[in-house]
Amino acid sequence: MNNEEARKIDLLSVVSLYLEPQVNNNILGSATGFVVQYGQMPYLITNWHVVSGRNPNSGKLLSPETGATPDSIRIFHHTAKLGEWIITSEALYDSDGNPRWIEHKLGRKIDVVALPLSELDKVKLYPLDLRLAESKIIPQPGMPASIIGYPFGLSNFLWPIWKTGHIASDPDVDFDGCPIFLIDATTRSGMSGSPVVLRLTHTYYSNNVQGLVSEGVTTKFLGVYSGRIHNEAEIGKVWKPKVISEILTGAKYRLT
CATH class of the missing domain: 2.40.10 (Thrombin, subunit H)
Known part of the structure; x- marks a missing residue:
């Protein structure tokens, strides 16, 4: 290349x-x-x-x-x-x-x-730059969510496949008492562990200003995909980015 x-x-x-x-x-x-x-x-x-x-x-x-x-x-x-x-x-x-x-x-x-x-x-x-989780986009149900991984081990000369669905639950509300939100997407085996992102162009709601913001492309890291909770409904789980930070913070103390 x-x-x-x-x-x-x-x-x-x-x-x-x-x-x-x-x-x-x-x-x-x-x-x-x-x-x-x-x-x-x-x-x-x-x-x-x-x-x-x-x-x-x-x-x-x-x-x-x-x-x-x-x-x-x-x-x-x-x-x-x-x-x-x-x-x-x-x-x-x-x-x-x-x-x-x-x-x-x-x-x-x-x-x-x-x-x-x-x-x-x-x-x-x-x-992956974890600061992408701090992007000013406010994720909402219905927004696109891309899972970047390898469904059934498929790839494009080892480049991952982007499968895009939608956010299916309010991301700020933990699902089933865990730091999870749901996505509606046709995910498959082999995608476990994939990063999940929200990518928007043009306009979105922002934490920093009232009303809509107009920009180019903005990306927000949403979390880690870990499989479906309902196969027929194709509803999948995404662990929120904070769990990575909590794991790594714990690692600091275990390795010192």
Whole structure:
């Protein structure tokens, strides 16, 4: 990919990464993740169920037929030349058998984890800027929500697929007592761990002024997608950005 082509790639398409949980080097499936930087440490953000191989609500195996749970995860990283990828494998457990990923203080109840990255030789990181969560757009039901990931493992030469639905519940109201809001979108397996964004052009309501604001393109990071709560209605869950901050704040104390 030449420099002119690289400039045409959306910055958020560069953020999403294709993941393959595996056990004993056998691939168990596919998922999505993205990197955030906290202090000097890069972390892979994805779902708890992706790294554990278990249902976060019941703790039961996601693959009861095989009983398999992942022991590592393959990450398709960018290299210094955009458009070329390198595959790394991050262990999910340390030498004592303890999970390397960092959970929320509420544990698996929050289906989001941060995995410290250690295998970064020849890797070029493109972390998601969490300040995008502070964009002045006020998200409202009915607004578009784009899930940037890999449905059924599909990609465009490893570039993610943007699937866009709509915000289906008031984002400021926690769903079922958890920091979640709902989206109405035709999401599929492989998209777990995808970043979800709101992107608007022209006009929107703002916290800073009364009435409508007219601008170009504005993007707001809405959270982390983690699957559907109702398959037939195609209603999915998005964990709010604050859970990432809470996980990383906890990581600071655990790693010092």
